[in-house]
Amino acid sequence: MFADRARIYVKSGKGGDGHVSFRREKYVPAGGPDGGDGGRGGDVIFEVDEGLNTLAEFRHVRKFRAADGEDGGTRNCRGRDGKDVVLRVPEGTVIKEAESGKVITDMSGDNRRYILLKGGKGGNGNQHYATSTMQAPKYAQPGQPAQELELLLELKVIADVGLIGFPNVGKSTLLARVTNARPKIANYHFTTLNPNLGVVDLDGDKGFVIADIPGLIEGASMGVGLGYEFLRHIERTKVMIHIVDAAGTEGRDPVQDIYAINKELEAYNPEIAARPQVIAANKIDAIYDPDSDALARISAEFEPKGIRVYPISAVSGQGVKELLYAVQQMLDELPNKPTVFAQEFFPEDRAASNDPVSVTYDAKADEYVVEGPRIEKMLGYTNLDSEKGFTFFQSFLKENGILDQLEALGIEEGDTVRMYGWSFDYYK
Numbered sequence: 001m002f003a004d005r006a007r008i009y010v011k012s013g014k015g016g017d018g019h020v021s022f023r024r025e026k027y028v029p030a031g032g033p034d035g036g037d038g039g040r041g042g043d044v045i046f047e048v049d050e051g052l053n054t055l056a057e058f059r060h061v062r063k064f065r066a067a068d069g070e071d072g073g074t075r076n077c078r079g080r081d082g083k084d085v086v087l088r089v090p091e092g093t094v095i096k097e098a099e100s101g102k103v104i105t106d107m108s109g110d111n112r113r114y115i116l117l118k119g120g121k122g123g124n125g126n127q128h129y130a131t132s133t134m135q136a137p138k139y140a141q142p143g144q145p146a147q148e149l150e151l152l153l154e155l156k157v158i159a160d161v162g163l164i165g166f167p168n169v170g171k172s173t174l175l176a177r178v179t180n181a182r183p184k185i186a187n188y189h190f191t192t193l194n195p196n197l198g199v200v201d202l203d204g205d206k207g208f209v210i211a212d213i214p215g216l217i218e219g220a221s222m223g224v225g226l227g228y229e230f231l232r233h234i235e236r237t238k239v240m241i242h243i244v245d246a247a248g249t250e251g252r253d254p255v256q257d258i259y260a261i262n263k264e265l266e267a268y269n270p271e272i273a274a275r276p277q278v279i280a281a282n283k284i285d286a287i288y289d290p291d292s293d294a295l296a297r298i299s300a301e302f303e304p305k306g307i308r309v310y311p312i313s314a315v316s317g318q319g320v321k322e323l324l325y326a327v328q329q330m331l332d333e334l335p336n337k338p339t340v341f342a343q344e345f346f347p348e349d350r351a352a353s354n355d356p357v358s359v360t361y362d363a364k365a366d367e368y369v370v371e372g373p374r375i376e377k378m379l380g381y382t383n384l385d386s387e388k389g390f391t392f393f394q395s396f397l398k399e400n401g402i403l404d405q406l407e408a409l410g411i412e413e414g415d416t417v418r419m420y421g422w423s424f425d426y427y428k
């Protein structure tokens with residue numbers, strides 16, 4: 001089954017904690033600190049796999065976690081790094097932050113491998129904090145926390161040209177004639193449930209990639225029918241071939257069909273609707289009425305608007321070559337720049353605020369209260385009874401802007417600051 005969307009949860013690995021230990025050897029009665037560093041947490045990495053063309057692998061497995069880094073050990077032993085988790089996706093997959101819908105990265109063009117979430121850095125062991133005045137530090141650095149995200153994966157096919165139009169107008173037939181693609185073809189609606197891609201080779205020209213976008217219906221941009229599920233696949237196309245049934249074999253008016261489809265494009269994305277378009281008036285071999293004015297009506301309606309009309313028969317091949325060379329000429333006149341979706345969401349910025357610290361004033365107790373996972377963790381790993389440990393903790397508060405927040409609340413010298421059972425007097 002074709003799958004072009006998936007919602008998944010990813011989490012990088014936590015960094016291993018630094019270790020607190022001291023040399024204890026027979027002939028070394030007062031050994032120095034030898035606590036090892038924690039290992040780095042595993043990353044979450046996306047890679048393009050040329051052998052994939054759907055996101056079906058994410059239909060059943062939706063949670064992916066990298067391994068945590070190992071804690072440091074004694075004798076300066078560094079913890080093992082956590083194993084990365086590598087997710088393989090087809091080219092053209094756009095990765096978004098699920099809640100906001102903002103683009104994180106577009107796995108197309110030169111972007112073949114992307115580190116989405118970095119694992120936490122391992123903490124330093126107590127060996128790093130020994131000085132001439134503090135030769136036996138009893139604290140180490142905790143590992144950095146993991147990062148996590150809910151992601152929305154969307155596959156937007158990569159093609160220069162998109163075939164659009166109502167169901168059963170001959171898009172799949174044209175694709176099969178001009179490329180080596182072999183889509184299913186039959187005389188009933190919504191035969192095409194997958195976007196099919198093919199390469200058009202032109203004599204004396206470079207050719208282009210063409211995509212048969214599944215049939216749209218009125219209301220598709222509002223989620224009616226299947227059209228909404230596939231409109232995203234024309235977001236990368238530079239030129240659109242709008243195919244209509246010029247013979248009206250199903251009793252529809254081709255002029256009204258063109259307006260109806262363009263209305264859906266405009267409702268979905270005005271920028272797409274404004275892209276160059278040609279009309280392929282298909283099934284001219286099925287026009288049996290010599291007095292039919294269908295082709296003349298289509299040309300009179302749209303050519304004054306700058307949209308060229310090409311009468312073709314996808315079955316017999318009549319007029320197809322002229323259509324393809326006209327499309328190639330249009331592509332040659334456009335900038336040779338692939339459509340790549342720009343980054344709008346930056347996980348590293350979110351990571352910076354992922355572990356918030358709360359700084360408030362408790363009027364009833366007349367105390368300033370500092371809380372948050374980072375504070376609690378640091379208190380657990382720091383020996384506040386030692387001068388060196390207390391200085392280390394103060395530096396942490398300053399570097400993380402906590403002292404600035406206290407001053408912004410109006411703290412004065414001698415005021416009390418409470419942190420998880422600890423109380424301190426504030427002095428600059």
